[in-house]
Amino acid sequence: MVGCSGWNRGERQRALPVCDPDIIPLPSTPQADVREEDGAHESTSGRISSDWKRHRAGELELGDWGLNGEEDGGSSSGPVDKGADFANYFCTYGFLYHQKEMLSDRVRMDAYYNAVFKNKHHFQGKTVLDVGTGSGILAIWSAQAGARKVYAVEATKMSEHARTLVRANNLQDIVEVIEGSMEEIDLPEKVDVIISEWMGYFLLRESMFDSVICARDRWLKPTGVMYPSHARMWVAPIRSGLVDQKKNDYEGAMDDWYGFLEDTKDYYGVDMSVLTKPFSEEQQKYYLQTSLWNNLHPNQVIGTAAVIKEIDCLTVSVNDILQVKSNFSSVINMVPTRFCGFAGWFDVHFRGRGEDPAQQEIELTTAPSPNNGTHWGQQVFFFHPPLHVDEETNLNVSFLMTRSKENHRLMESEDSNELLILLSISTPCKCLQARAWLILEMDVCNVGMQQICAGLMAGIPF
Numbered sequence: 001m002v003g004c005s006g007w008n009r010g011e012r013q014r015a016l017p018v019c020d021p022d023i024i025p026l027p028s029t030p031q032a033d034v035r036e037e038d039g040a041h042e043s044t045s046g047r048i049s050s051d052w053k054r055h056r057a058g059e060l061e062l063g064d065w066g067l068n069g070e071e072d073g074g075s076s077s078g079p080v081d082k083g084a085d086f087a088n089y090f091c092t093y094g095f096l097y098h099q100k101e102m103l104s105d106r107v108r109m110d111a112y113y114n115a116v117f118k119n120k121h122h123f124q125g126k127t128v129l130d131v132g133t134g135s136g137i138l139a140i141w142s143a144q145a146g147a148r149k150v151y152a153v154e155a156t157k158m159s160e161h162a163r164t165l166v167r168a169n170n171l172q173d174i175v176e177v178i179e180g181s182m183e184e185i186d187l188p189e190k191v192d193v194i195i196s197e198w199m200g201y202f203l204l205r206e207s208m209f210d211s212v213i214c215a216r217d218r219w220l221k222p223t224g225v226m227y228p229s230h231a232r233m234w235v236a237p238i239r240s241g242l243v244d245q246k247k248n249d250y251e252g253a254m255d256d257w258y259g260f261l262e263d264t265k266d267y268y269g270v271d272m273s274v275l276t277k278p279f280s281e282e283q284q285k286y287y288l289q290t291s292l293w294n295n296l297h298p299n300q301v302i303g304t305a306a307v308i309k310e311i312d313c314l315t316v317s318v319n320d321i322l323q324v325k326s327n328f329s330s331v332i333n334m335v336p337t338r339f340c341g342f343a344g345w346f347d348v349h350f351r352g353r354g355e356d357p358a359q360q361e362i363e364l365t366t367a368p369s370p371n372n373g374t375h376w377g378q379q380v381f382f383f384h385p386p387l388h389v390d391e392e393t394n395l396n397v398s399f400l401m402t403r404s405k406e407n408h409r410l411m412e413s414e415d416s417n418e419l420l421i422l423l424s425i426s427t428p429c430k431c432l433q434a435r436a437w438l439i440l441e442m443d444v445c446n447v448g449m450q451q452i453c454a455g456l457m458a459g460i461p462f
């Protein structure tokens with residue numbers, strides 16, 4: 001089954017992802033601009049087109065691109081079904097419009113450009129492997145920075161455009177574009193540098209880092225350098241007007257349902273009201289409690305941000321990223337405000353390696369920013385209803401995010417001490433999803449309760 005349009009309702013809900021249409025929550029949905037009470041502006045607009053955001057959110061179906069599941073982009077690997085993997089993940093990377101969206105992300109581009117050209121010593125006379133070269137941009141920069149040889153591996157037909165671009169820039173003697181899956185191709189030699197832009201939403205979505213790890217273990221020399229070299233995941237409490245919009249949307253869906261019940265009874269003689277509860281639960285699970293993509297303004301972050309995962313790209317294993325587990329504290333640092341949920345984002349660093357460091361370290365961050373948003377934005381998890389909190393309220397948070405197995409069920413949990421909130425985001429990418437628990441314990445004299453616990457279960461896109 002390729003997607004499922006059953007969830008489409010205007011622009012609010014999206015097709016269920018391909019791999020697990022029955023149980024996987026909806027992808028994050030770019031929302032309309034909403035203004036907070038204090039004027040904070042949550043924008044999902046900007047440089048990045050909605051098609052791109054929808055792609056990275058995994059929302060587009062094959063039909064949207066005029067492809068069918070039989071087409072083979074030369075793309076798959078391992079145990080993942082090749083057709084599904086191409087349909088879910090690789091197909092859109094084969095389009096120029098789509099590569100252009102990444103190439104138009106100035107924060108991303110400036111970071112990689114500076115990382116390469118301010119650290120030419122890592123490239124001059126060296127061999128480089130670009131994992132997932134796309135248009136070939138990172139391979140071309142590597143060659144321009146002085147690399148002796150660059151292997152540019154790309155799973156999709158974008159490899160043909162990359163080859164054309166390499167030739168047009170007269171770098172064909174240095175850059176060799178190889179069409180194929182990183183896991184399946186062979187190189188004639190080991191390399192000094194692996195460069196790749198593998199980061200998905202909330203860092204680990206897309207599971208592309210698995211391919212980079214595989215490449216590193218097979219092809220990086222013992223003295224080799226990773227670009228980027230380090231990555232971190234962050235979480236922080238937020239306020240947001242979108243929480244009200246989501247609630248209104250949910251109530252609108254229920255009003256619509258009641259109208260539908262009346263019509264069905266009046267016109268067709270069948271009383272469907274017995275389905276009201278499952279319909280409502282479906283709406284809650286797959287819309288109300290589904291996390292979403294957003295570009296937050298920094299003043300919507302209402303407490304200290306915490307690092308929940310640190311990755312050394314040189315040493316990390318796939319096992320290390322199957323789960324993200326963290327206990328952290330956050331202190332509300334804003335005058336009485338609404339605590340609507342959490343936002344997650346990431347940064348990566350280009351530091352070289354211990355004995356061969358960068359001359360100039362570069363950071364690429366996707367944190368909320370007034371004017372330097374990225375196409376990654378932030379992933380937002382809401383509570384319903386939001387809580388009112390005072391300055392200096394302590395939040396003690398346990399975070400557990402696990403890459404899901406195919407067809408796993410969303411977890412349910414009952415605990416009398418906990419208010420369980422199920423939030424979910426989803427991905428069709430590589431048939432891998434994840435779920436996350438976020439247990440929130442608050443020091444809540446300010447809100448007049450002893451303890452509030454919230455659980456979060458999310459299909460985090462890996």
Ligand SMILES: C[S@@+](CC[C@H](N)C(=O)[O-])C[C@H]1O[C@@H](n2cnc3c(N)ncnc32)[C@H](O)[C@@H]1O
Pocket residue numbers: 077090093094102103131132133134135136137138153154155156158180181182183196197198199208211
């Ligand atoms: C996020 S894009 C980055 C493209 C380009 N490097 C850039 O920075 O603009 C990732 C690219 O990697 C490719 N890719 C992902 N996994 C791959 C794999 N296992 N083997 C080969 N290519 C892969 C995708 O098709 C896509 O073109």
